[in-house]
Amino acid sequence: MWDDQADENQDGQLSIKELEKWIAAKVKEHYSQAVRDNFWIFSALDKNHDGRVSWDEYHVNFMLEKGFDDNYAKHHPEDHKGLERSVKEKILLDKASWFEAANSDPDALNIDEFLTFRHPEHSHVSLLKMVNDIISNLDENGDEHLSEEEFAQLTPDETTRQSKEEWKKERILEFRQSIDQNGDGRASRQELLMYNDPENPVHARSEARELVAQADTNGDNKLSLDEVLAKKDIFLGSKMVNTARNIHDEF
Template sequence: MGWCCDVWIPLYLEHAQIGKMRSVPVLFLVAICASWVMCKPTQEKKDRVHHSKDLSDHQHDDDKDFQYDHEAFLGKEEAKTFDQLTPEESKERLGMIVDKIDSDNDTFVTTPELLAWMKRVHGRWVSEDVNKQVLLFDKNHDGSVAWDEYSNQMYGHLIGEEFNDVPDKDTYRKMMKRDERRFKHADKDGDMIATREEFTAFLHPEEFDYMKDVVVTETLEDIDKNGDGAVDVHEYIGDMYNAENDEPEPDWVQSERKQFLEFRDLNKDGKMDRTEISHWILPHDYDNADIESKHLVYESDKDKDDKLTKNEILDNWNMFVGSQATNYGEDLTRRHDEF
């Protein structure tokens, strides 16, 4: 039995690197293709900063479209479903959602209520993702995932002695050791069997305070090219931008250099240590959902009373749920009962 690439690539992406707000990490995509054909590891640029759980993969640019707002408000999968609805259907379902958000039934939606809704939506996404991966790796169906279950399925066909024709075995061994370290960190009782909560910490370490140290370690390993245990400005820029043919640096790269000097290197010693890296990738004063909830209220609050009526939300339905042309080409029939 073989696994196809479109199963394994998203799976590894979910736990290999997380967060997409700003800068860009290097990661390997592990994949096993059908009929045991190996996918070569590749490099992909992702954002390093784990402000909070990502609300959308799209850029937040309301002048271009509202896709970021849609995914922030509905969740990524439900936003796809809404993209297939007529405006009338979207408005009707939005009205039902508003009734759910108004938790105190006072006919108004406040910023805290909207924030609670979005956190629920995106918390559900994490839960559903973990459910899928527990089903994939929990071979003895005991509700937990042992390290042996995970490593055998993830790496057994990559580093096993019987598969001598697999290239880059050393790379995969290093990746497995890195995963094992994260697994041990998530496994609080040290029995190498992850409960559902521990497996969630393994897959989504940005969600758990006790996993922050391992996130910093992984970031440092990716960027620290000279092995001095810190990140200098050249390593910082090199992680997100590689100049070609002596081309001039884009303005955003120059801005990042300034950001490093003024805000990343807090003690001004020319490099970021572990504490400074933690401040960078795991800031405590930034919450995507909080900012987005305030943004939606601000854009829809016509009478500026800092709360929304159902009519104000429906009048601005396009920002919340408006249908858009998509490229998914899917027959999306999913409907959430809770909506």
């Protein structure tokens, strides 16, 4: 949870800038590791070396990893009668994600589609779907853009200590500084795609500020080890510690 590498000047405290750089580095590390892992996992599952992983190849491996024997993994009933509900739900979720990732053949994925299946944050299609959902929910006048007022409708996260008015002011400022790149007062789909990219540094900056706002008890705009430990649940759930889960939850 506390990493001395994040404390660049070794003063025993984490500034907002240090937190921002650490979170951004962890996000970049997650993306690089995901690509490396995907190559090795895909290669291991592609038993017939045809450059594609079938649903059956993936699913048999999934069942083996869950502790089922080889015979059941390969010859189980299609409806998985008798399996725990949690395992059945995971299979259904996997299948839905599989079909979303498949561009041509729903029964097999190439290495890029397999990366999208395991890490949807790598997919432009997933990012576009997120942006389309945002526009659909917030675009009141139907012009396929978001004004700063429409963007500011997003409600505060339940963990934030800000009032709605403070939150709205920050959203408008963020819109002007980080989203509306051409200064026309509207956010286009392309601008929203750039903004919502998990690797956009604005997200690391925003999370760093929020972590300090929630844990800085003495008001020095920095975090000591004691302050971090006092709010350990917040940090354990943040991109500072649990990068992969945070990014996946966004998609």
